[in-house]
Amino acid sequence: MYIIQPHYHAIARTTDDYERMAQAGVVAVVEPAFWAGFDRRHPGTFVDYFRQISEFEPTRAAQYGIRHFCWVAMNPKESENLALSRQVLEALPEFLPKPTVLGIGEIGFNQNTANEAVIFRAQLELAMQHRQLVLIHTPHLHDKLRGTRLTLDLLRELKFPPERVWIDHVEEHTVRMVLDAGYWAGLTLYPLTKMSTPRAVDILQRFGNAKLMVNSSADWGPSTPFTLLDCVLECRRRGYGEAELLEIFHNRPARFLGQNPKFSIRPLEISPA
Amino acid sequence: MTRLRETIDREWLQGRFLVLELAALLDRLDVAAAKNESAVRTDRRIELLHRALAELAAPSATPNRAERLLELYSELADVHYSAPLSRHRPHHG
Numbered sequence: 001m002y003i004i005q006p007h008y009h010a011i012a013r014t015t016d017d018y019e020r021m022a023q024a025g026v027v028a029v030v031e032p033a034f035w036a037g038f039d040r041r042h043p044g045t046f047v048d049y050f051r052q053i054s055e056f057e058p059t060r061a062a063q064y065g066i067r068h069f070c071w072v073a074m075n076p077k078e079s080e081n082l083a084l085s086r087q088v089l090e091a092l093p094e095f096l097p098k099p100t101v102l103g104i105g106e107i108g109f110n111q112n113t114a115n116e117a118v119i120f121r122a123q124l125e126l127a128m129q130h131r132q133l134v135l136i137h138t139p140h141l142h143d144k145l146r147g148t149r150l151t152l153d154l155l156r157e158l159k160f161p162p163e164r165v166w167i168d169h170v171e172e173h174t175v176r177m178v179l180d181a182g183y184w185a186g187l188t189l190y191p192l193t194k195m196s197t198p199r200a201v202d203i204l205q206r207f208g209n210a211k212l213m214v215n216s217s218a219d220w221g222p223s224t225p226f227t228l229l230d231c232v233l234e235c236r237r238r239g240y241g242e243a244e245l246l247e248i249f250h251n252r253p254a255r256f257l258g259q260n261p262k263f264s265i266r267p268l269e270i271s272p273a
Numbered sequence: 274m275t276r277l278r279e280t281i282d283r284e285w286l287q288g289r290f291l292v293l294e295l296a297a298l299l300d301r302l303d304v305a306a307a308k309n310e311s312a313v314r315t316d317r318r319i320e321l322l323h324r325a326l327a328e329l330a331a332p333s334a335t336p337n338r339a340e341r342l343l344e345l346y347s348e349l350a351d352v353h354y355s356a357p358l359s360r361h362r363p364h365h366g
Contacts, residue, residue: 198301
């Protein structure tokens, strides 16, 4: 089995993850820039963070034969701080040409505030200006429906090319509107409180060959990258064949991310016997 | 903070998660039922599941829902195990 883990916060994880993921068939991880669990005060802290995920983490992953890519962005939660966000956005373009940076993400809404909207729009415009892919976070829990609608409205208004957008953390009540509008959608698996593996597989079954990717929560909170492997197992239990598993867990992320030529991992096929 | 408020704060997310899991499970059963309706309708376990849901939704004077549900599910165990027990009933005299 070949697996791409498209949403993985390596800086919050130990090398045990890499070793076990490599053993389980993970060939690449992609790390979006995110909230570190506390609000940072200095733009330079973000610059060093972007250096860590674009320069250092690929070397750590490489020790286990895993390719590491990343996204850079001002995350939705800290976007509430407009002055800090604007300083961080000034530093973003210098990271976009780096060999493992695939685009701008994760951006979007956290609590659907006016400040978040300002920084979200600025980052979408930056992405259009630099022809970048974007990864969009949608709020968790009760803010998700409204946040997803606001996100779709903004993307429509800016005429952002839908095929270059991945909207993450969709659930049963938001997945259809995202897919119907032509965007890629991501299901994020959590061990507690949010999207579970059985529910994710229900959605995969319901939407068949849609532009739907699966990723694990893997950050500093209760999370584990191995929910993705649980999902592979649950799909097998429900009768998915190897070609379908390869399509969902490797080829779909390869197709979306491969729109940036720096992501050189191509979709694979299983040869008929 | 009151004890009730503390309990709600602590349990709210997990409760939301469990109710959603249950909803998804019922959806899954509906999909299966659409393919093989008669078999699902006559399965004793489905009937018990719906009785359990009714128990959960009913007002409770005492906090013993888990106990009552386990007693309910014991009916299923009775169905499964009554036959072997009767087969191996000891003979006297």
